[in-house]
Each structure stands twice: as structure tokens, then as C-alpha cells.
Amino acid sequence: MKASNTTTKSTLSSSSSTITASTSSIATSSSVQERWSEANIASTVQLWKFDTRQESILRQLQPLLKDIDHWKNDPHEVARYMKDFYKLSVPKMADKFRHMVEWRISERMDTFCASYYGHPPPPIFSYFPIFLLGGYDYEGDPIYMIRPGVLDAQGLLSLTSAKDILDYVKFLQEVTLTRYTPGIPKHWNWQTEHYEKTHGGKRFTQFTVIVDLQGLGRRHLRGSFFGVLQQITRIGQDYYAGVRKRILIVRAPRIFQLVWNVVKVFLDEHVHELISISTPADYHQVCDRYLDRKILPPEMGGQGRAMPGFFHEFIRMNGGMIPKDVGTKRSGPFAKGALTTSPTFDMSDDDDNNEPFTAPTTTAIAVKSLLRGHFDVSSITNEVTTVSLAGKRTRPETINYSARI
Template structure:
């Protein structure tokens, strides 16, 4: 990880990249403003509602991977070239908690997942994205709670699970549709969840406030913007 950051000059990535194009506001991934029960941040990925195939058609693989790097840097970096309006750690989390960020809880919401997200063109992208998370940004997630997985998920997971190492797989906790709120309550107060997950919570200030968590077809969302 350290060698990669040096070779790719990642300490200046945020300064160079700034923010993804506006279309990436339609990718429903963000940090929530509320915290888990241990006082750590909550990253929400509404993967089931994300039209990854539609995004891929609009911008291509390289742009999606650059947006991945942006999110990982946004979630993990404090200062170090980070524009002040994006630095949620210094200006929101630390004043609220009195401590430095270390790890976060990840909630992956698969509600709405369909075969459209399983297009063959996306598996290479998923493999690369999972590699980035595991080997370039290790240790950020302390748990990954996967909720509202439909039956079609089993087909995709049979392939996707081979993209993750044993350490990552040990972090995973799968929860059924019926008891997902009860299961999440072990780790978070339910009111910190956003309205799309039956809560009243908001998103972390800055870029993450711009993210549209409702999801849906990219082409249709672009027409309504």
C-alpha cells in the first residue's frame, strides 16, 4: 500500500482530482452524519439501488475507478491536500467526538438488486474495485453488514466472493429482509439511518450531502436532474 501511494503520488490525488463529475452523485454511497454505537462513522453503500451498468455505459471503467479512488480517499484521508470543504474528519467528526477517526461500520443495502447489475462487463470492474479496497486501503472497515439481499444475490455472490480475501470475508455479516432492522440495531441506533432505510438520519456534510440515495436507472435520474 505504501509503495503504491508513493509510485502513484496518491498523497496529492484529492488536490489533483478535486471531485467526480456530477453524474456520480447518482452513485448511492456515502458516510452518514450519525455514528455507530461505538462512536465510529457509518459508511452506507446502497449497492442494490445503484445502476452500475448504466453508469458504466455513461462514463466507462476508468472514470468509475477514479471515482472509487476519490471515495476511498474521502473516507480515509484527513488533511494532506484534502480540500477543506471535503474534510469531514477535521471539521465534523473530530469536533463531535473529540477523537481521531480509525475505522467505520459498513452497511451494504442490496434492496432492489437485479440481474441488470450482473452484466459481464461489470465483473472486471468489481474485481479491481475490491482489490483497491483490500490492498490499497486495508483495515478501514471493522464490520460489513449486508442487508436486504434478494434471492438473485446468491448467483452473483457465487462469483464475487472469490474477489475477496479471508480477512475481508470474516468481516461480513449477512442479514435477511425480515430482521435487518433488528440486526442493525446491534450496531447502530436506527434513527441515524436515512429515510430510504426507514430512519431519520442525514448524510455527512460536504460532498456526501450531494449523493442521491434513492438510486434507480442512471438515464432516468439524469432526465429528472
């Protein structure tokens, strides 16, 4: 299934007509030639620590993209697509970049936040625990935290729509990944207001991503939620490429064997290569290799807080059950007492962590079953692809929870 709102009907090739950012409020006065000045190319090579081969690829991309008159056509932004799609030929890299720009123009992403923030984000999404931490990893890069285990997925789906969720995800991506986002409070621009001020003006390149699965259980295994998740992952991989340098999946419960059979189908090969998986018993040792555990949230044994600005002011790091009277609308007054009650569940661990999954069935059946909304835990295999800390995939097997990855 491919999200209809994340595709473009345009033919993407280096011979296509000039792409202009006619709807952009971010467009700068500089020309494509000025953005691709020798000084900017040199600073990009230095910032991304490109070797001679990578610098050559960047320079080969320049003439293939010269007709794209959009602020994204900048060596620094193009470098992201080089990082993710390094296995592709140079023309195909260029096509990937074109596809992103075409999508931004068709979806009016350069003005999206201004129109979305015309009314504050619906309060219901403050319970969607995706945020930047206030500290940095050992390389000085930001840490992007995702905590699906404490998300009231059932409540979110019952009180809002898939379109509302995807709109918020696009808003979140723009606030997180666009250096200066028009239409939002100035102090929400974390890159210019916080990161660059504490890093001597250095521009942000990539995140360490931490996916905390503590609390993941059967309540999250709904076909409708996986359908939305599939669309979210496509938006991230296709249109916000090159921002993840590693993905640490931590505190993975036993039921993750089941979830991974579905989620891994949504992820491109280059994303698989970034993933490592650790359990509740060893995740601290894994995190310690990349960051000071003190910057982790208190629930993970740290003392950390969310990044100042939007993430600190709006996001609930602990997620939690969504109250029945929470506002769900982006426009107009937030009506209280007019919503149905969100399903009640215990946010603590359930028995899923201790239940083995041994019934023989294929991953394909599991995927189809979940996406159609027909879930039967007794019919799912325990097969899972284990990913090592070094990023090398092994053959499908059951996760060894006693091992140190």
C-alpha cells in the first residue's frame, strides 16, 4: 500500500522542465549558482567529512540539479540524499532529490507550517511522544527520541483521523528538520536558536535516533495503526532523507518479534543498515557507547528533558492515555465533553514480554493480516531479523534476549 498523498504524478528525470519554488515563503534571494558556490561546496564537504569520492559525487550532482530553482537545491541538503542513497547511481540520486522537491511543491510544504500553526497543533498530539532531547551524543549531534510503547495508539485512532495524524507528522518533520521554519514562534527553530548557538555556528547534519519500546503490547497491534505507520515511514524515508546516522531500538520486549515482522517491510535497505536492537537488560550498555545516559529521560534512568522550544513546551515525553476531553481539532475552539471516551488501558508492561511466539506462519501472512485489521496473536511467527550493533543484518531468527548486542 502506498500513500496517495505522498506520491507525485510528475516524471522525475534530469531532462524535466525547470522546477521553481513559486509557492515557497522560504525561497532566498540567492540563485542556484550562488547556493552552489565553491565556498558552499567546500564547507559542505568539510561539514559532512566527505572523502574525495564523495566530493566528486556531490560535484557530479550539481549540473543534474541546476534547473531546480528551490531553496532545497543547496549542497548541504543534497548531501543528505547522498548519505541515504549512496548505493544508487548519480542520476538516480538526482531523481530521488527531484522527487522530494516535486512533493514539497505539490504538498505546499514550504508554507505548510504557517497554515498549520494558524491554529495551534491539536492538543491530542502532545500525547504523541516523538521529540528531540535537550542533550547531544558524544559526536555533538542531536538525539531524536520516539517512544511508541507509551503511545495510546487505540485512543489516538478513535479520536482523530489518519489524515490528521499525517498532517501532524508533516508539521513535526518541518519543525524538526527545516533550519528556519516560517509561521512558527522564533524560539521553536531549534537549529538556529539552540543547536548552532551552542556549536559555534555549525549546521546540524544527522541525529542519533532512539526508539524506546518499553510498554509495547497487544494494544498497539491494530491493522489501522500499522497502515498509518506505513505512510509515516514512507514520508520520512522519501522526503526527509539522510537525517539518521544510527537507530537504536532499545528495551525491546518479546512481542517486538511480532511487530518487527511487519515494520521491517516498511523500511528501505539503507535504513535497515542503521538499526541495532537491545533489550531491557542491556540497553544502557548500548546507549553508553554513543551518549551520556544522564541525558536520557528519567523513565530510562537519566535526568534529561526535551529540547527547549516546541518539544519542551508541547510534547509529553511519557505519552500516556489520552483524556476523553482533549482537544482534537486544528481549527476553531476545542470543544470539551463532546468526545467519546478513549479506551482505557494500563500503560505499564503486560504479559506480552513473557509469551513465546512459536506458531509457524510466514511474515507475508502476518503483514496482510495486520494491515487488514485481522490480528490473531496465535497465528504469527516468532521469526525476526536481528540487527547487530555494527549494522550488519543476520539471517532471520528469534531474538536472543540474553545476548549483548
